[in-house]
Amino acid sequence: MKSETQWVTGGTGLVGAALVVELLTRTDDHIVCPTRHKEGLAPQARLTQVLQSAARAYGHDATLDAExxxxxxxxPAELTQPLCGVAPASHAGGRAREFWHCAADLRYEDRYWPELQRTNITGTRHALALADALGCEVYNQVSTAYVAGSREGILYEEPADAACINNRYEESKVAGEDVVRRATGMTTRILRPSIVIGHSVTKQAVGGLTGAYSVVQRLAQAQQTLARRGVSEAVSILLPADPAIPINFVPVNLVAADAVSLSTARAAGGIFHLTHPHPLALGQTLDLASAMTGLAPPRYALADVQATAIDRVISRQMDFYKSYMRGEKVFDQTSLLTAVPAAALPAFRLDVPDLAEYYHWYLQHIGHQPALPQPA
Structure with a gap:
């Protein structure tokens, strides 16, 4: 019997690398990853390097290296080319069962709209066409729960409303989902993780570190700027946020675990929220990040108030995140729990000491000494 094969784009990214590690540990399948040349590394060397780093970061020893x-x-591949620049006929040795499209452009500014269209919309069409040409039974699109845009309240696992988007990134992801929903001939699943952070046990992460980490980085940069200006006391930064709203963090390994569980359960097509039902309040996460970067507890305001020069700099740096810092969002998970009753993410719990461990690892990762000791 020929071996089965699964294809994963974005295998060198945060979610993609964790997904490959999960597939390696829970299936016997071979994994093919369309990969670009980057940073002077050929695709195979680049993929191997990232996956070995992810395996270590996520608690696996060297035995996974052989796998x-x-x-x-x-x-070698390029999303902006037809069929992602891949010749399907040259990969006909094993049956291609599932295709996972994790690759995406995460920029959001208007000036990047042409690139976002080419990667996140046209690239999705190319990935779908490649999956079809490979004879895949299932196509999985990794999107984001925040295609909800400006919508508030209970958000169901249903098509997004393009009229509610906050920025070009969201617009491109909504359009990409629409491309997938219109596809025929394969089972299609749209997977919507919320804000992805590191491993639930080791707290480490490999791949693109954006989202919560970018906010922490900006706060660390603000503290460093103040220190260079000779400000020794902890300063309170004005943040354009509602501290009471929930903010939905999900560990990357549990996102991968529930994605693979949908696969092994042979779940039907549909939309699945890879979120969790017990998020921290935004203010708890920002108070902690401020303390750990050496700042005083932030001031919160959604309306225009008197702001200092450093407040205005931080406000500009937070442009992308402002829409995620207001408006309560509760992500329904009926479809996920129907397909995978024992899903990992709905059982996940995150408290402030746990989050401090994630922040501690990241601040050390970027060379900023955490202002608080690492929690036990």
């Missing part, structure tokens, strides 16, 4: 070497193949 990476023997079961993971990088093929």
């Amino acid at each position: 990476i070497a023997g079961r993971c193949l990088a093929v």
